[in-house]
Amino acid sequence: MSESLVRTRQDLRALKQELVEGAALVAGIGLVPLTQGNLSLRDPKSGLILMTPHDLAYDQMTTDDVVVQDLDGKVIEGRREPSHESQVHLAVYEQREDALGIVHAEPIYTNLFGVLHKPIAPLHVGTLIDVRGEVPVMPFAPSGSRQFGYDMLEVMGDRNAVVWANHGMLAIGDSLGKAIHCTVMVEISAQLYHMALQHGEPHQIPERYHGMLVG
Ligand SMILES: [Zn+2]
Numbered sequence: 001m002s003e004s005l006v007r008t009r010q011d012l013r014a015l016k017q018e019l020v021e022g023a024a025l026v027a028g029i030g031l032v033p034l035t036q037g038n039l040s041l042r043d044p045k046s047g048l049i050l051m052t053p054h055d056l057a058y059d060q061m062t063t064d065d066v067v068v069q070d071l072d073g074k075v076i077e078g079r080r081e082p083s084h085e086s087q088v089h090l091a092v093y094e095q096r097e098d099a100l101g102i103v104h105a106e107p108i109y110t111n112l113f114g115v116l117h118k119p120i121a122p123l124h125v126g127t128l129i130d131v132r133g134e135v136p137v138m139p140f141a142p143s144g145s146r147q148f149g150y151d152m153l154e155v156m157g158d159r160n161a162v163v164w165a166n167h168g169m170l171a172i173g174d175s176l177g178k179a180i181h182c183t184v185m186v187e188i189s190a191q192l193y194h195m196a197l198q199h200g201e202p203h204q205i206p207e208r209y210h211g212m213l214v215g
Contacts, residue, residue, distance in 0.1 A: 008046050012077070015043055016063035019050050022101075022176045027058035031105040031183055037168065038083035041101045041176040042093050047071065049093055053080035084144050091149025092172060101176030103183045106168040109190035113137070114163045120190050123202055127189040129213050130171075130182040131161045135189070140165040161186050 023039050026032055035058070040051045051067045052058075067078035071094055073087060083089075089102045113120050113135075120135040122128035127135075136159065138152045143164065152170065156162045160182050161171040169186055173179030196202035205213075 008043075008048075011043060011045055012048070012050065012068060013063065015041060015050055016066040018176060019052065019066055020061050020063055022103075022180055023052055023058045023061055026103060026105060026180055026183070029184070031103075031107045031187065032058065033106055037103070037105045038085050038089070039101075039103050039176065039179075040083075040086070040089045040093075042099065044100060048076060049086075049090060051082045051086050051089065053078070054083050056080065087146040088143060088149040088152065088170070091146050092153065092170075095150070095153050096172060098174055099172045101173045101179040102170065103173075103176075103179045104164075104168060104170045105183050105187075107183070107187035107190070109194055110135075110163060110169045110187050111166075112194060113190055114168065115166055117165050120163060120186060121193055121202065121204060122189055123192045123196065123204065124185060124189045125205060125213055127185040128205055128210065130173075130178070130185045132159050133210075135159070135161050135163055135169070135186055137163045137165055140167070143167060 019041055035055050038052045040049055042049055049069045053065050053067055056065055065080050067080055067082040068076045071090055073090055085104055092099050092102055117137050119137055122131055136155050138155045141148055152162055163169045171179045171182040173182055
């Protein structure tokens with residue numbers, strides 16, 4: 001084995017651990033029921049993508065279950081099948097250089113807006129910072145293809161999150177931690193938006209402040 005391959009394997013071990021811990025966190029705070037959803041991150045050094053496997057409970061997942069793929073989807077390492085939505089993640093890594101982590105989750109209030117096909121207003125300042133605007137809705141389509149990823153990226157523009165109609169959401173970050181944070185902030189604004197609408201029309205954060213926000 002070449003020295004660089006040995007080094008890549010060592011780097012990947014730490015990143016696999018990061019992915020498994022991230023998946024446990026997302027499941028632990030109720031953002032993905034059962035084996036729904038999927039997470040991935042990109043190794044900035046090798047460019048390889050680490051993906052959660054298909055249909056495995058998050059509380060049983062270990063670093064051995066992580067699937068390593070190249071950008072074309074070829075499995076480089078791992079004994080399991082990659083998530084069936086891995087092509088969507090790969091489309092994002094291919095087209096967005098800023099993406100180092102991705103979460104596809106199924107939070108309930110975000111899904112509420114997903115079934116209404118209604119964009120989520122970034123009512124909380126943290127959502128606006130993370131997403132960079134309103135969370136758009138990707139029209140319903142089967143989500144297993146690269147083309148779904150390309151179509152989704154067009155809907156997203158430069159934003160870091162998107163609701164999938166009738167099927168959860170996807171968030172992008174410059175680390176997996178940021179993608180998880182973004183997922184939480186989308187769900188918080190979805191909850192706020194839903195609750196606020198029971199009382200009236202919520203106030204949006206004025207546009208003149210959008211470039212000045214710090215969380
Ligand atoms: Zn899904």
